[in-house]
Amino acid sequence: MHYDVIVLGLGGMGSAAAHQLAERGLRVLGLEQFEPAHDRGSSHGDSRVIRQNYLEGAFYVPLVQRAYELWRRLERASGRDLLTVTGGLMIGPPRSTTVAGSLESARAHDLDHDVLYPRQVHSRFPTFRLRDDEVALYEPHAGYVVPEQAIVAQLELARRADAELLFTQPVRSWDADGGHIVVRTDHDRFSARHLVVCAGAWTSRVLERLALPLAVERQVMHWLTPPDRAPFRAGRHPVYLWEYTAGDFLYGFPALPGQRTIKTAFFRRANPADPDALERTVTDAERLEITEILTRLIPRAGSHDHARACMYTMTPDHHFVIGSHPQLPRVTLAAGFSGHGFKFAPVVGEVLADLVTGGGTAHDITAFDPARFGEVSG
Numbered sequence: 001m002h003y004d005v006i007v008l009g010l011g012g013m014g015s016a017a018a019h020q021l022a023e024r025g026l027r028v029l030g031l032e033q034f035e036p037a038h039d040r041g042s043s044h045g046d047s048r049v050i051r052q053n054y055l056e057g058a059f060y061v062p063l064v065q066r067a068y069e070l071w072r073r074l075e076r077a078s079g080r081d082l083l084t085v086t087g088g089l090m091i092g093p094p095r096s097t098t099v100a101g102s103l104e105s106a107r108a109h110d111l112d113h114d115v116l117y118p119r120q121v122h123s124r125f126p127t128f129r130l131r132d133d134e135v136a137l138y139e140p141h142a143g144y145v146v147p148e149q150a151i152v153a154q155l156e157l158a159r160r161a162d163a164e165l166l167f168t169q170p171v172r173s174w175d176a177d178g179g180h181i182v183v184r185t186d187h188d189r190f191s192a193r194h195l196v197v198c199a200g201a202w203t204s205r206v207l208e209r210l211a212l213p214l215a216v217e218r219q220v221m222h223w224l225t226p227p228d229r230a231p232f233r234a235g236r237h238p239v240y241l242w243e244y245t246a247g248d249f250l251y252g253f254p255a256l257p258g259q260r261t262i263k264t265a266f267f268r269r270a271n272p273a274d275p276d277a278l279e280r281t282v283t284d285a286e287r288l289e290i291t292e293i294l295t296r297l298i299p300r301a302g303s304h305d306h307a308r309a310c311m312y313t314m315t316p317d318h319h320f321v322i323g324s325h326p327q328l329p330r331v332t333l334a335a336g337f338s339g340h341g342f343k344f345a346p347v348v349g350e351v352l353a354d355l356v357t358g359g360g361t362a363h364d365i366t367a368f369d370p371a372r373f374g375e376v377s378g
């Protein structure tokens with residue numbers, strides 16, 4: 001069977017791409033090595049922060065604003081709750097990346113925000129204990145997205161638009177053969193005019209010859225049980241990102257509906273990982289470290305309940321890699337989301353669909369150019 005496009009990897013980004021491409025009327029085949037919305041990649045664990053005052057760079061703001069629209073559209077089309085607005089606190093000393101970076105985006109795009117001093121934070125959100133030299137930028141539109149529900153919604157809608165989606169089908173190899181791309185799994189061989197690679201932590205395996213400088217990291221998510229859930233419930237409690245010492249970040253979420261626990265994690269804690277041999281066991285030392293830090297920052301967070309590992313795929317500049325393969329224009333890739341990609345998933349799907357169908361996109365993706373890392377081999 002010949003397809004217009006094969007999407008390799010149906011996680012956060014691949015499910016979005018399959019959805020958007022199928023809705024544009026293309027014959028889409030999606031191939032995924034595991035089950036739908038599995039927990040072995042980068043897109044599991046109940047919640048992902050979404051925020052607009054984007055500390056990673058003001059050029060992300062229009063993209064994230066478009067993502068909000070597309071999340072709401074996805075909710076309407078799928079009948080699922082995907083995005084919950086809770087408000088968000090970016091905490092740290094005034095010159096920290098969290099505060100200064102968020103303020104820069106807020107000013108560049110005239111975004112709603114308030115700068116709060118420790119006493120104001122404490123009276124509005126009593127669970128947080130800021131130091132006297134810290135402030136918080138409060139963003140009313142921040143919140144969280146539920147990654148597993150989002151992937152299932154995108155896959156359902158892709159299917160509804162006639163995409164063919166195959167699971168537990170690892171892609172073993174692919175070639176650009178004249179005018180089309182041939183992809184091989186253990187049992188089959190498929191061909192298409194385009195290939196979209198959304199392989200997450202496995203991207204360097206799938207695009208080995210491209211030698212992208214991607215580093216896979218193990219990251220641990222922790223859930224704690226507060227003795228009193230009331231001040232932590234969504235609606236009362238914001239999402240937060242806290243630079244509690246220079247270069248060290250902790251972030252977390254309110255208690256999700258129906259859950260007793262609250263999730264928290266370190267942001268960008270370098271810990272190299274092999275995607276096929278991810279260490280899933282979380283050590284006592286890891287549990288203890290975060291519990292101790294929380295004793296100081298959020299004393300009512302309570303005791304450790306459980307933890308799970310996940311993977312980041314980091315680029316040297318922490319910006320995404322989205323665009324055409326430098327040598328093969330029929331191959332498009334989206335990777336290197338550096339621990340902050342999920343909130344953008346539907347807009348990444350839109351960009352990928354633009355690139356495949358029109359060869360370009362109206363979104364500004366210059367910072368994500370796959371060729372920016374310099375010399376690549378064929």
Ligand SMILES: Cc1cc2nc3c(=O)[nH]c(=O)nc-3n(C[C@H](O)[C@H](O)[C@H](O)COP(=O)(O)OP(=O)(O)OC[C@H]3O[C@@H](n4cnc5c(N)ncnc54)[C@H](O)[C@@H]3O)c2cc1C
Nearest residue numbers: 009011012013033041042043049171200310337341342343
């Ligand atoms: C702990 C943690 C917290 C995070 N927090 C946030 C946050 O708060 N906000 C935010 O915006 N982002 C966050 N992120 C980042 C975000 O989740 C990722 O950027 C995003 O999930 C990446 O999606 P992806 O599609 O690239 O990867 P994945 O969802 O992992 O998808 C890649 C898919 O490709 C498949 N695949 C790979 N190779 C093959 C093959 N050969 N054949 C077939 N299938 C293949 C994999 O099985 C997988 O399903 C977090 C990530 C982690 C791990």
